[in-house]
Amino acid sequence: METDSDYICEETDSINSTTSSKSSTKIVETIIESIFDEWQEEDVDELTNNMYQLFETYHEENMILISSPTFYETMLEHVCQIQFQDLLAGNLCNQEDYDELYEFAKNTLEVYLDFAPYVRRSVVYSSTLNEQKNRQVEATAKKIKALQDIPQPKQKSKEWHEFRYNLISASNLWKALGSESQKNSLIYEKCCPLQTNQINYFNSTESPMHWGNKYEPLTVMIYEQMYQTTVGDFGCIMHQNYPFIGASPDGINIDPTNQLFGRMLEIKNIVNREITGIPKEEYWIQTQIQMETCDLEECDFVETRFLEYSDEAAFYADESREHLDKGVILCFIERTITANNQVAKSNDPVYVYMPLDVSLDKDTIAEWTRHQKEDKRETGLVLLNTIYWYLEEFSCVFIGRNRAWFEAAAPKIEAVWKTILEERVSGYEHRAPKKKSVRKINASIDDSTQSYMLENMPVTNSFCLIKLDEDGNVL
Known part of the structure; x- marks a missing residue:
C-alpha cells in the first residue's frame, strides 16, 4: 500500500530489543558515508531506542495535535532537534551532520509507526483494496x-x-x-x-456547496x-x-x-x-x-474533481473516457402553472443521474433521457438542462x-x-462579528473657483508616472 506522511497502523505490542536491533541496522545501511560508520552497533541501537522513546512521549503528550496534517513532520523535527543537541554535546557529530541525522530519524519513525500502539492518521489507497483484517x-x-x-x-x-x-x-x-x-x-x-x-x-447552483451536493450521489x-x-x-x-x-x-x-x-x-x-x-x-x-x-x-475519505463538458458535442467527441469516467445528469425543476397560465420556475433543482452501466452511445442516452422526462412529467417536473460530466480525479484515503x-x-x-x-x-x-466602520466623506465647494474639496477620503496605495527626457529632466 502506498502511504504518505499520514496513515494508519494496526495496534501491536511495544517494540522489543530484537526488532529494534534489526531495524536500526537496516536504517544505517541505507546511509552511505554515514556519521555512524565509526559507531558500534550497540551505540546505534541506543540512539534508535532513544528516538522510539521520544516518539512515544511526544505521542502521549500531544495526541490532540494529531488532527494536524503536519503532526508527523512536527514530531520528527522535535525529536531530531533533541537528539542532535545531545550528540553535539557529546562530540559525536558536527553541525553539518544534521541533515544526515534527520534522514536517520525519518527512517526510524517509519519503522516505529509500524509497531507503535497508536493509530496512524490516514492511509492512501493503492491499487488494492484496504480490507479489514478482523471482520466482526x-x-x-x-x-x-x-x-x-x-x-x-x-x-x-x-x-x-x-x-x-x-x-x-x-x-x-x-x-x-x-x-x-x-x-x-x-x-x-x-x-x-x-x-x-x-x-x-x-x-446558488454556482456555489461550491451546491456543487458538492450535486455530485455527492454520483x-x-x-x-x-x-x-x-x-x-x-x-x-x-x-x-x-x-x-x-x-x-x-x-x-x-x-x-x-x-x-x-x-x-x-x-x-x-x-x-x-x-x-x-x-x-x-x-x-x-x-x-x-x-x-x-x-x-x-473505519472511514473512507473520498475526494473527487468532477468537470463538465461545454456541450453535448464535446461529450461525444471525447473517446478517451469510459464508464466511471463520464456520464450524464438531468436537471429538472418544478413546473408550476400560475393564474395567467404561465410557467413559474422553482429555484430548487432535482437531479437524476444516469446509471453507470448505461451504454454511452447517443441513441441509448437519448432513450434513457426520454424515459426520465416522461416519468418526471407525472410528478410535475420538467427538464431544465442536461449536464455532461467527466471525472478528472479520484482519491480514497x-x-x-x-x-x-x-x-x-x-x-x-x-x-x-x-x-x-x-x-x-x-x-x-x-x-458578534465586528462591523467595519464606514468612513464619512465630506464634500465642500469653493465659490471662487467653483471646485469641490473632498475630505476624509481613504488613502490607497498609488504611484505616479513621470515622463523624463534623455537628460533626466521632467517633461
Whole structure:
C-alpha cells in the first residue's frame, strides 16, 4: 500500500530489543558515508531506542495535535532537534551532520509507526483494496441496525432544525478545537436564535456547496461500483454519551458480504483546490466525530474533481473516457402553472443521474433521457438542462478511529458547549462579528473657483508616472 506522511497502523505490542536491533541496522545501511560508520552497533541501537522513546512521549503528550496534517513532520523535527543537541554535546557529530541525522530519524519513525500502539492518521489507497483484517460481521450488523432504527425528523422540518440547533455537528465541530476566533464564531452561530421561518433552503447552483451536493450521489455510485459494495443513507445521529455532538455521515457500507462492511464514507467534491491525499484538519476531525458518534472503527475519505463538458458535442467527441469516467445528469425543476397560465420556475433543482452501466452511445442516452422526462412529467417536473460530466480525479484515503484523540478532545468540546448554553441565557452579543466602520466623506465647494474639496477620503496605495527626457529632466 502506498502511504504518505499520514496513515494508519494496526495496534501491536511495544517494540522489543530484537526488532529494534534489526531495524536500526537496516536504517544505517541505507546511509552511505554515514556519521555512524565509526559507531558500534550497540551505540546505534541506543540512539534508535532513544528516538522510539521520544516518539512515544511526544505521542502521549500531544495526541490532540494529531488532527494536524503536519503532526508527523512536527514530531520528527522535535525529536531530531533533541537528539542532535545531545550528540553535539557529546562530540559525536558536527553541525553539518544534521541533515544526515534527520534522514536517520525519518527512517526510524517509519519503522516505529509500524509497531507503535497508536493509530496512524490516514492511509492512501493503492491499487488494492484496504480490507479489514478482523471482520466482526455480527457485531457490526447490530450497530448498523441500531443506527437505521433511530427515528429521524422529516428533513427541513421545524423538528429537524431544532434537533440540529441543539448540538454541534461533525462538519463544524473543528471550530471548537481551533483558535479563539474560530471558537467565538461557533459559539455565536449556536447562540443566535433559531428562526426556521426565515431559512432559505436553496443555495446558488454556482456555489461550491451546491456543487458538492450535486455530485455527492454520483460519487457514491462510483464508489459502490469500484469496490462492489452498497452504501446506505443515514440521517443525523446523536452521540450516546455526549448528546451535544451529532454527525450526518455521507454513507455507511451496509453489505455484510463485502470486506468494507461497516466502514463509513465521507465525501468532498472539490471545485478548485488541490487533492493531496492528506485530509485537511477540519475534515479529519469530521471523520473522527462521525466514527465516534456511530461507534464504528473505519472511514473512507473520498475526494473527487468532477468537470463538465461545454456541450453535448464535446461529450461525444471525447473517446478517451469510459464508464466511471463520464456520464450524464438531468436537471429538472418544478413546473408550476400560475393564474395567467404561465410557467413559474422553482429555484430548487432535482437531479437524476444516469446509471453507470448505461451504454454511452447517443441513441441509448437519448432513450434513457426520454424515459426520465416522461416519468418526471407525472410528478410535475420538467427538464431544465442536461449536464455532461467527466471525472478528472479520484482519491480514497483510509482513516481509522482514534479513541485516544477523542478522549483528549472531548473535554474541550464540552467546555465550548457549556459556554453556548450559558450565553444563550446571559447574552452572546459581544461575540458578534465586528462591523467595519464606514468612513464619512465630506464634500465642500469653493465659490471662487467653483471646485469641490473632498475630505476624509481613504488613502490607497498609488504611484505616479513621470515622463523624463534623455537628460533626466521632467517633461
